[in-house]
Amino acid sequence: MNMTFKQLADRYRQALLSDIIPFWETKSIDTEFGGYFTCLDRYGQVFDTDKFIWLQARQVWLFSMLFNRLEPRSDWLDVADRGASFLRRYGMDAEGKWYFSLSRDGRPLVQPYNIFSDCFGAIAFSQYALASGDEEAKAIAHRTYQQILDRKSNPKGQYSKAFPGTRPLVSLALPMILANLTLELEWLLEADTVDKALETCVDEIFTLFLDSQHHILRESVSPSGQPVDCFEGRVINPGHGIEAMWFLMDIGQRQNNTQLIEKCVEVILRTLEFGWDEKYGGIFYFLDIDGKPPQQLEWDQKLWWVHLETLVALVMGYRLTGNAQCWSWYEKVHQYTWEYFPDPEYGEWFGYLNRQGEVLLDLKGGKWKGCFHVPRALYLCLREFEQLI
């Protein structure tokens, strides 16, 4: 790759500020009912008006974060405010648990079965409170964080379909999101709470989920960290594992913990060796650790967030360790990502490619893709390259 760190920083800044942010700022605002439209087709036209809490909250987070960390622009705070007002009014049930989705006008559609709605609610209101100085927003973030900790041992509650006891499994997603959540909310939590939570997350991720043979993270293991030979126990989600590693490198950086960072880099590299598609390029979505047929029919697809999280992890790993393999992988993933995902013709990035790299769904936002992974990763890579300059 024939680009300097300065050129790379510029490229990320330009994509963030001239493409992605204007796209969402101009196309996603629901001026009638509040909140955001996230289901936008290739051209940015609204094709569905349901409001998914993950994506509403993530967009509040993103615009608040840019206001807090990049530039205190009032138009960004305005965008955040629209989502925050909507979510504060409609997002939670009477107990303060976050619904999964709402109708356009805010009536609950899907019950609060999903603890990640609460996680994204908490980081949204934390960043928004920082940006706006709103005390009620801070209280919502704090209360939601506590509720997440309380629900952690049984996140699905009545909606869990697992028969108790036969095959208990714990999931990587929970300690992983708690790591990120705790760093996000650090400013409003007690120092003790933060230290304890971060220690638990790091410990759980490496003690329980790291496969000793392959040195990559499993998505589900037994509560004592044993591999379980079933579909859920064998599944590898390379993008998820790599994202977890940059969350932990964030902690390692904060703690000046070189050993932790080196360990994360090792896992990132092993995951890429395991998850890279040698035939068509790109990183697979799901694989079976034993090479058996995975359950997910979308296993061979190339998803935007997988590649973006990997870019963040690789540039961060490179900056923190200087590891040459991080850089050569960065170049490889950069080339693939920038070649296949952006849509220069109509703006923003495609989310879903087939194995061959062709566009599978040309939406720019939907039920799971919104204003989050693209701008977050562009922002983080920008900051990494600024530091590398």
Next chain:
Amino acid sequence: MNMTFKQLADRYRQALLSDIIPFWETKSIDTEFGGYFTCLDRYGQVFDTDKFIWLQARQVWLFSMLFNRLEPRSDWLDVADRGASFLRRYGMDAEGKWYFSLSRDGRPLVQPYNIFSDCFGAIAFSQYALASGDEEAKAIAHRTYQQILDRKSNPKGQYSKAFPGTRPLVSLALPMILANLTLELEWLLEADTVDKALETCVDEIFTLFLDSQHHILRESVSPSGQPVDCFEGRVINPGHGIEAMWFLMDIGQRQNNTQLIEKCVEVILRTLEFGWDEKYGGIFYFLDIDGKPPQQLEWDQKLWWVHLETLVALVMGYRLTGNAQCWSWYEKVHQYTWEYFPDPEYGEWFGYLNRQGEVLLDLKGGKWKGCFHVPRALYLCLREFEQLI
């Protein structure tokens, strides 16, 4: 296509009796714990030992059905018996509701959240009771049928994530399976019950789910049959709609109802026009009725059961009406299906192809594919062609 009806009947018979049935008879039996292994890789090797009720029950049904309708071979009854014994012992909870999955040795893994487990349990024990004369099996089938009717208005119970009232939806799957279920259990139900159930199914499917503009079946509509503009409300599953139509033609044939049969044929043809992939051939898995991006990432894949159910529907439609379009579509779907799905090298059929027709997962059985759609469709086509000769 240059084959006579006789040649076609022979081809289906040969595939059924020389390939598919021996594959499952020799590779799927769990001689240690009872029941069947359904997770078989390309070579027929067991790659997972979990026991999914849908597939256990469907294999009991299939071998019992062949015993009852094709030839009373004791080895077929033996195979059915292995599954029936296992299911009778482990398949249901204390209330007689069917679990979704069990461990290899029969311990419950996934709760009875899924009413289709009960549906397949009922048809399995009904056919098995017919084959074996076992009165207890008959009682299980009968009791399960009653419980399905009782649960019909709220099939997911506590596991439903929909917030009550905001956007009520009803699902095509339920009247569709009840149509098939009722015909299967006719011999042990009161004539009145049968007539009433069949009438309700036919009426619901055409009154509620048939889209008046496209003349194809929606998967979900409002309880009064209005289209609902949301992901679930827009989704079209062509294979499912076509399968529903041969279930109704079965009823039409029984009732000598030419009008009903003609209506089914019309829907089959429209669904094929809507769901056929002009670029690569084959029938899409999911589409959005308004051409918006579907939610299912596997939307463009070509699945075995979709094509097999379509062959059954087309040959049945052709035999019953002589409609020339049925025959020309039959030839087209026949050519695609027989070219891409069978695996002459290692036996049985592939289940999952990508849009281009390449094998996406080379398993012969998994969590959703077992000894059911392939042999059922081969059997039904064989019988259709025998009648056409």
